[in-house]
Amino acid sequence: MHSFRYQRGKLYCEEVSIESLAEEFGTPLYIYSHHTIDHHFRTLNQALAPLDHQIFFAMKANSNLAILHDLAGMGSGFDLVSRGELLKAIAAGADPARCVFAGVGKTEAEIEEALRRGIYSFNVESEPELTRINKVAARLKKIAPVAVRVNPNIDAHTHAKITTGTYENKFGIEFEQIEGIYARASKLKNLRLRGIQMHIGSQLTEVEPFELAVKKVLPLVTRLAARHQFDFFSIGGGLGIIYNPALASGSSAWWKSKAAAGILTPAIFAAKLIPLLKPLGLKILVEPGRFIVGNAGALVTRVEYVKQTGKKNFVIVDAAMNDLIRPAFYDSFHEIVPLRQRRGKAVSSDVVGGICESGDYFCKDRLLSKVSEGDHLALLSVGAYGFAMASNYNSRPFAAEVLVSGTKAALVRERQPVDSLWALEKIPAWIK
Ligand SMILES: *Cc1c(COP(=O)(O)O)cnc(C)c1O
Numbered sequence: 001m002h003s004f005r006y007q008r009g010k011l012y013c014e015e016v017s018i019e020s021l022a023e024e025f026g027t028p029l030y031i032y033s034h035h036t037i038d039h040h041f042r043t044l045n046q047a048l049a050p051l052d053h054q055i056f057f058a059m060k061a062n063s064n065l066a067i068l069h070d071l072a073g074m075g076s077g078f079d080l081v082s083r084g085e086l087l088k089a090i091a092a093g094a095d096p097a098r099c100v101f102a103g104v105g106k107t108e109a110e111i112e113e114a115l116r117r118g119i120y121s122f123n124v125e126s127e128p129e130l131t132r133i134n135k136v137a138a139r140l141k142k143i144a145p146v147a148v149r150v151n152p153n154i155d156a157h158t159h160a161k162i163t164t165g166t167y168e169n170k171f172g173i174e175f176e177q178i179e180g181i182y183a184r185a186s187k188l189k190n191l192r193l194r195g196i197q198m199h200i201g202s203q204l205t206e207v208e209p210f211e212l213a214v215k216k217v218l219p220l221v222t223r224l225a226a227r228h229q230f231d232f233f234s235i236g237g238g239l240g241i242i243y244n245p246a247l248a249s250g251s252s253a254w255w256k257s258k259a260a261a262g263i264l265t266p267a268i269f270a271a272k273l274i275p276l277l278k279p280l281g282l283k284i285l286v287e288p289g290r291f292i293v294g295n296a297g298a299l300v301t302r303v304e305y306v307k308q309t310g311k312k313n314f315v316i317v318d319a320a321m322n323d324l325i326r327p328a329f330y331d332s333f334h335e336i337v338p339l340r341q342r343r344g345k346a347v348s349s350d351v352v353g354g355i356c357e358s359g360d361y362f363c364k365d366r367l368l369s370k371v372s373e374g375d376h377l378a379l380l381s382v383g384a385y386g387f388a389m390a391s392n393y394n395s396r397p398f399a400a401e402v403l404v405s406g407t408k409a410a411l412v413r414e415r416q417p418v419d420s421l422w423a424l425e426k427i428p429a430w431i432k
Pocket of ligand 1: 058061199237239287288290291384
């Protein structure tokens, strides 16, 4: 479901014309729909209603302050992976008691900050990390709430760069080792074994890997929960979204059409998992990122040049891989549409950025309506891992971001001023 639709031939985000936003704020420009975020959050929350549950939004997917604040207001907690994310979530109005700290590389400073702030749980990825958390907690005279991340060794059938639940990956602790780890951890005085966690991968479009993983760990979770009086079982994030427009329509029949196509929906997710999870009697945590925000974002870009070669029609735009790296990094598909609907023949096009890398493209050999210099295009479904993965490569400032709700639109991040690109750099006096 998303809220980017044509009205009288012009592309709108909810009730706001995107062209007017491009004029006011310039390009490249990220635009987010509050309504889409709210709809996804509520759909998942309602599907899981039969369980005692809590959504922890994985803020690495999109950490704009306004979006985090919006989600906190909806009742979301936050799954975070660094001190920066912790402090940013708090700045956005999040309650630390609704934050979980994940990631394989937590530093002592990060552990200390999280303990002082009173987070809900550390999701622990190795035995040395347990030892370290115990040590920091002892120094601060605190009891650290922890859960160990179990790697169930289930292939999530997704892109290799976003598969996390097999033994090829750096994440979690092997299934077979988990009981031993909990037994040793229970002897560490400054830990409270609060639960168990898993996360098998991202952009999952089938329910089977979730089901297999839950079924595989269930007996283990049952035993450990009884032994250590767990509060929760986190089943991670990873719910996929539709990137290809063939299925997306934005209409209210959208979820049904998605279900009919056999693609994973919150309803299917809930129908398969609730019967497995409910008997545990634990609080069930989910950590979706992409599912909540992925379809809620568009990246608007201006066509700078159309360059025809013997083989290709290159549409060169003012956004580039520094703004959106997903096509280069994960071979991802993003729908690309003009802000003004056009009739006439579609032409096979490569939409590319201006960066000096062959990987700097948004699509290759795709049939798109003909555009010329000065036209605008929107790349859809860029709300997750879009701006969040942006860089300043080629000394290109970060794009601006706008949040839309109904007829309202607000700048939620200013375009980065160009002189801030080198504001932290210094020339040593000994260079003549
Ligand atoms: C990235 C991540 C998530 C969120 O993944 P999505 O595919 O965006 O839902 C959740 N939990 C953990 C531990 C993660 O690393």
